[in-house]
Amino acid sequence: MLGYSLPRFLAVLVKEFIQMRRDRVTFAMMIGVPIMQLLIFGYAINSDPRHLPTYVEVGDDSPLSRAIVYGMKTSSYFDFIGQLTSPDEADQALKDGRASFVLVIPPNFERDLVRGLNPQILLAADASDPAAAGGASAAMAQIVQQAVGAVTRGPLANARPKPAPFELVIHRQFNPEGLTALNVVPGLLGVILSMTMVLITSVAIVRERERGTMEALISTPVRPAEVMLGKIIPYVLVGYVQTLVFLLASRALFSVPFLGSPLAFFLGFNLYIIVNLALGFLISTFAKSQMQAMQVSFFLLLPTILLSGFMFPFAAMPGWAQTIGTAIPATHFLRLVRKVMLKGAGVGDVVADMGAIALIMVVIVFLALRRYRQTLD
Amino acid sequence: MTAADPLSAPPSPPDASGAHPDWAISVQGMTKVYGGRRVVDDFDMQVPRGAIYGFLGPNGSGKTTTIRMMCGLLTPDAGQGSCLGFDIRKQQVQIKARVGYMTQRFSLYEDLTIRENLDFFARMYGVQQRRQRVADALATLGLSGRAHQLAGSLSGGWKQRLALAACLIHDPELLLLDEPTAGVDPKARRDFWAEIRQLAKRGVTVLVSTHYMDEAVQCDYIAYIAYGRKLIAGRAGQIPQMIGLHTWRVTAPNLDQLEAELSQNPAVEQVARFGAVLHVSGRQEAALKQLAQAQQGQPGQRWSYKETELEEAFIYLMASGTDNFAQEADPGATAKPPAVPPRRQDQADPPPSAPRGAG
Ligand SMILES: Nc1ncnc2c1ncn2[C@@H]1O[C@H](COP(=O)(O)OP(=O)(O)OP(=O)(O)O)[C@@H](O)[C@H]1O
Ligand SMILES: [Mg+2]
Numbered sequence: 001m002l003g004y005s006l007p008r009f010l011a012v013l014v015k016e017f018i019q020m021r022r023d024r025v026t027f028a029m030m031i032g033v034p035i036m037q038l039l040i041f042g043y044a045i046n047s048d049p050r051h052l053p054t055y056v057e058v059g060d061d062s063p064l065s066r067a068i069v070y071g072m073k074t075s076s077y078f079d080f081i082g083q084l085t086s087p088d089e090a091d092q093a094l095k096d097g098r099a100s101f102v103l104v105i106p107p108n109f110e111r112d113l114v115r116g117l118n119p120q121i122l123l124a125a126d127a128s129d130p131a132a133a134g135g136a137s138a139a140m141a142q143i144v145q146q147a148v149g150a151v152t153r154g155p156l157a158n159a160r161p162k163p164a165p166f167e168l169v170i171h172r173q174f175n176p177e178g179l180t181a182l183n184v185v186p187g188l189l190g191v192i193l194s195m196t197m198v199l200i201t202s203v204a205i206v207r208e209r210e211r212g213t214m215e216a217l218i219s220t221p222v223r224p225a226e227v228m229l230g231k232i233i234p235y236v237l238v239g240y241v242q243t244l245v246f247l248l249a250s251r252a253l254f255s256v257p258f259l260g261s262p263l264a265f266f267l268g269f270n271l272y273i274i275v276n277l278a279l280g281f282l283i284s285t286f287a288k289s290q291m292q293a294m295q296v297s298f299f300l301l302l303p304t305i306l307l308s309g310f311m312f313p314f315a316a317m318p319g320w321a322q323t324i325g326t327a328i329p330a331t332h333f334l335r336l337v338r339k340v341m342l343k344g345a346g347v348g349d350v351v352a353d354m355g356a357i358a359l360i361m362v363v364i365v366f367l368a369l370r371r372y373r374q375t376l377d
Numbered sequence: 378m379t380a381a382d383p384l385s386a387p388p389s390p391p392d393a394s395g396a397h398p399d400w401a402i403s404v405q406g407m408t409k410v411y412g413g414r415r416v417v418d419d420f421d422m423q424v425p426r427g428a429i430y431g432f433l434g435p436n437g438s439g440k441t442t443t444i445r446m447m448c449g450l451l452t453p454d455a456g457q458g459s460c461l462g463f464d465i466r467k468q469q470v471q472i473k474a475r476v477g478y479m480t481q482r483f484s485l486y487e488d489l490t491i492r493e494n495l496d497f498f499a500r501m502y503g504v505q506q507r508r509q510r511v512a513d514a515l516a517t518l519g520l521s522g523r524a525h526q527l528a529g530s531l532s533g534g535w536k537q538r539l540a541l542a543a544c545l546i547h548d549p550e551l552l553l554l555d556e557p558t559a560g561v562d563p564k565a566r567r568d569f570w571a572e573i574r575q576l577a578k579r580g581v582t583v584l585v586s587t588h589y590m591d592e593a594v595q596c597d598y599i600a601y602i603a604y605g606r607k608l609i610a611g612r613a614g615q616i617p618q619m620i621g622l623h624t625w626r627v628t629a630p631n632l633d634q635l636e637a638e639l640s641q642n643p644a645v646e647q648v649a650r651f652g653a654v655l656h657v658s659g660r661q662e663a664a665l666k667q668l669a670q671a672q673q674g675q676p677g678q679r680w681s682y683k684e685t686e687l688e689e690a691f692i693y694l695m696a697s698g699t700d701n702f703a704q705e706a707d708p709g710a711t712a713k714p715p716a717v718p719p720r721r722q723d724q725a726d727p728p729p730s731a732p733r734g735a736g
Contacts, residue, residue: 014497212483
């Protein structure tokens with residue numbers, strides 16, 4: 001009677017499941033949010049945008065000019081939306097956002113090229129969003145190169161650009177087509193789990209105090225560990241369901257491969273769930289209301305999204321940001337998931353990432369337990 | 378459970394050992410400090426087994442805090458004691474298993490059904506033959522037909538009854554009821570108290586906090602607390618004598634005017650109005666008698682001595698404790714004890730600034 005009791009733990013567990021089932025909104029959110037985020041991030045966000053609206057102002061009707069325009073079309077970066085006749089019009093189109101690019105091929109371009117006059121092609125870009133202009137601009141140089149190469153044969157061979165004395169081979173490994181979805185989708189799992197697990201646990205526990213039911217609960221002989229486990233385990237299961245839904249959807253919708261070891265994934269994923277639940281528990285020990293718990297959870301979500309390497313490449317962040325990022329569990333989970341899903345990593349390859357998550361977990365659990373004892377009083 | 382008549386025992390002799398077999402609760406020097414303020418201050422209490430013990434005091438006087446300390450929900454900052462023979466500091470789990478605590482605020486799960494709530498608490502206490510026990514409780518409540526209704530959809534009075542049923546589900550030896558009838562209609566309150574008396578008859582000790590006078594008079598013992606300090610405690614019938622209050626019953630043609638006049642008189646500490654009569658009380662017996670004789674001559678006035686009852690006693694005590702909120706508003710101020718009436722008749726000198734009556 002005085003020790004830990006399985007029936008009491010089960011009673012808390014059952015109660016928590018019933019409450020979860022009755023709370024339709026939260027329940028729908030737990031399943032709906034992953035799917036919605038998957039769709040938004042997977043379909044809507046593209047760091048290598050294509051089909052950008054482009055105007056052309058071509059003053060040269062020659063095979064070379066046509067080859068360049070054709071090359072741009074097939075690259076899928078540019079969508080031609082019309083002809084312009086004056087430079088003023090081009091400026092205006094860029095300014096009011098009708099066009100992302102304006103291509104200007106001057107009159108007699110091919111003739112000047114053959115004569116060796118080094119004529120210029122102008123690709124005016126709306127570079128206010130560097131990410132949008134970057135990929136297409138980089139592709140442009142290659143398109144022109146190829147077009148010129150194809151046209152300058154036979155008699156025009158002397159106008160042919162000289163090949164570089166070396167060849168640069170770029171291997172785009174793990175994601176040869178450079179699809180954003182392949183990078184974003186596995187990372188998204190970390191963000192979704194972090195968001196729902198932290199938020200739901202902290203709110204579920206604070207709710208108990210806010211509604212006053214905590215007083216009746218702890219006036220029974222229940223032990224803190226029984227409450228903690230009984231309240232947390234239902235949400236572990238929620239995490240499992242979310243992950244399953246997520247994996248199935250990411251495979252069906254985005255053909256994200258799963259190349260590595262399921263065991264490595266499973267281990268890392270459990271660690272990650274626990275660390276987030278512990279974090280939610282920790283938040284619940286100092287949040288005074290459900291509203292506060294929600295706010296703190298969302299506040300913590302920001303660094304998880306921004307500094308974990310989910311949105312922006314980790315290596316590109318300044319040192320201090322990397323330091324903060326290293327303390328965020330999602331950073332390590334993201335690496336782990338990408339390694340396992342995209343790079344075929346096994347357990348041995350992700351030991352360091354799991355170690356980091358485990359370390360963060362120990363710290364958080366320690367803090368949570370310390371705080372929990374105090375607040376029971 | 379033994380139901381030896383504990384009321385035949387003498388009231389509250391100080392008990393040093395703490396774990397006296399006759400005491401359900403025996404605590405000494407209980408103190409709780411919140412933010413530097415002694416919310417409960419050096420509080421002693423002895424509750425005999427099987428008694429109905431009323432716990433009175435104004436808002437914010439520390440009743441809830443005291444009850445929480447006694448059932449192991451809060452650790453006292455100072456003091457010790459025992460509850461059902463278990464140490465309130467070290468054996469909180471044993472205490473919790475034997476105590477039914479009904480919180481001041483409804484604290485069952487509003488999003489669980491009535492049955493699920495009872496079932497949950499039955500499981501938490503490891504009740505034997507749980508299903509049967511829950512079914513019985515539902516039948517007793519008269520809620521068998523509505524067992525699947527969410528607890529949150531019950532009216533206030535029904536919530537209180539359900540809460541009582543939930544904290545009785547494990548047959549506790551001690552019931553701690555924190556303002557169980559707040560917001561409950563008079564009929565339901567009477568039923569509630571009938572049930573409490575039933576329980577006491579079966580040997581359950583009941584400690585109940587209340588603001589209602591008609592409930593206080595139903596208790597065997599009463600303790601009154603203000604500013605976290607105990608002002609008085611004893612058998613309900615002896616409280617008026619312990620305060621040493623003398624009361625005259627007055628009828629007069631112009632009660633309002635007389636009430637105002639009497640309030641100015643130094644011998645009168647309290648004027649309470651009960652319908653068409655005034656109860657005029659004070660602790661200076663002789664001075665009051667003089668006043669009565671002098672007033673008898675006035676046209677239409679009739680003065681008669683009456684036994685001081687709990688009603689007058691509590692009005693008197695409450696008047697001395699109404700400052701609790703002022704103190705709450707200024708936590709920095711050092712706690713100034715209120716005018717404490719003497720605990721025993723034999724303690725002579727009345728405090729200099731006795732409060733004036735509230736009606
Ligand atoms: N957790 C807490 N933190 C800080 N102060 C508290 C806390 N709990 C109670 N108090 C303060 O302790 C004092 C006593 O509160 P308590 O609830 O025990 O009074 P009470 O006698 O039950 O009042 P009521 O009749 O209104 O229920 C109050 O001034 C209250 O503000
Ligand atoms: Mg209270």
